[in-house]
Amino acid sequence: MDNPKIRAIIIEDEPEALDLLTGLLEATGMATVTASTTDPAEAIDLIVVHEPDMLFLDIRMPGMSGFDILNELNSLGTVNPHVVFTTAHDEYAIKAFDYAAFDYLLKPIDPDRLKATLIRYNSGNGRKPETDRHKPLFNNERILIFRGVTGVTFIDTDDVVFITADGNYSSFHFSSGRMETVTALIGNVEMHLGKQFFRTGRSCIINTAYLSRIDMKQMTCVFIRGEKEYRCEISRDKVKSLMDYMKNGVSEN
Numbered sequence: 001m002d003n004p005k006i007r008a009i010i011i012e013d014e015p016e017a018l019d020l021l022t023g024l025l026e027a028t029g030m031a032t033v034t035a036s037t038t039d040p041a042e043a044i045d046l047i048v049v050h051e052p053d054m055l056f057l058d059i060r061m062p063g064m065s066g067f068d069i070l071n072e073l074n075s076l077g078t079v080n081p082h083v084v085f086t087t088a089h090d091e092y093a094i095k096a097f098d099y100a101a102f103d104y105l106l107k108p109i110d111p112d113r114l115k116a117t118l119i120r121y122n123s124g125n126g127r128k129p130e131t132d133r134h135k136p137l138f139n140n141e142r143i144l145i146f147r148g149v150t151g152v153t154f155i156d157t158d159d160v161v162f163i164t165a166d167g168n169y170s171s172f173h174f175s176s177g178r179m180e181t182v183t184a185l186i187g188n189v190e191m192h193l194g195k196q197f198f199r200t201g202r203s204c205i206i207n208t209a210y211l212s213r214i215d216m217k218q219m220t221c222v223f224i225r226g227e228k229e230y231r232c233e234i235s236r237d238k239v240k241s242l243m244d245y246m247k248n249g250v251s252e253n
Contacts, residue, residue: 003030003122009052010036011043011069012086013061017107021056021086024111030118040064044072048079054102054121055081059092070099084117100192144192153182157197161210161223162232163189165203173232175210175225198242200234208246214239 008031012018015038025031031054035046040061047055059066066085073079082102085092086109096104103117144155159174165186172180182189190199196209200221210223214234221242223230234242 005029006031006053006118006121007034007050008032008054008056009034009046009050009081010056011040011046011061011066012036012056012058013038013040014058017058017086021109024109024114025056025118027111028115028118030115030122040066040069043069044076047073047081048076051079052081054084056084056086059085059087059096060089067095067099082121144189153180155180155182157194157207160207161225161230162207162221163197163205164232173230175228177228198245200232200238200242202235204232204234206232206234208242211246214242 008025010018010021010025010033012021018036018038022033022036025033034052035050037043037046040063043057043064057066057069066087070083083099084103084105085096085101086105086107088107090106092104102121105113105117144157145153155172159176161173161175163173163186164171166181168183168185169181170184170186170189172182174180186203186205190197190205193205196207197205198208199205206221206223210225210230211221212224213222214220215222215231216239218231219234219236220231221234223232
């Protein structure tokens with residue numbers, strides 16, 4: 001069974017670039033452009049009205065950047081398209097991934113590269129149930145992408161036991177014993193995590209799926225994975241909330 005055409009919106013301040021991308025998308029036979037504009041101020045209304053599957057969004061635009069548009073859209077929390085950034089400037093790649101971008105295309109856009117993006121969407125890495133399209137942007141993902149100390153770091157949250165803060169950095173501690181440090185405040189990391197994660201204090205977030213017990217004497221959460229034991233501190237005022245969460249799945253932190 002053929003996939004239905006991907007409904008796309010293009011926000012691009014240069015008319016020539018907008019027309020070119022429209023033609024490239026339509027030529028694939030896999031997508032249809034339901035709306036477009038060269039005025040970023042019109043973007044939010046178009047996205048909310050048309051509820052696209054994919055949003056092709058330029059980054060550098062006068063008056064309002066692509067990131068500004070996503071921030072405003074996220075505050076509304078009404079629609080969640082897959083975002084494909086289109087730009088001639090590769091220095092925005094890391095920040096684009098911070099915004100959970102589905103893809104990042106450099107101008108001039110290569111037709112084969114664009115088609116590969118659409119194929120990936122149709123393959124199951126993009127299409128999602130209708131109800132999911134109304135969840136806020138930056139929704140929790142299993143794979144997180146951060147700017148690491150030595151480059152781009154990919155985090156599989158299923159393997160994360162706990163996360164600790166160190167100033168402007170956050171360290172992910174994995175079940176294998178490996179640790180990865182990324183350049184991100186722990187509060188910003190917390191925003192991207194799933195419901196199984198619990199903030200035990202100012203400097204620690206735990207994955208409750210690995211929690212074995214709470215050591216009240218040392219005020220630590222204890223995790224046992226095979227023959228390995230991990231510990232992470234917990235604030236005394238967080239203990240009851242964590243116990244309630246473990247019992248009822250409701251967090252008050």
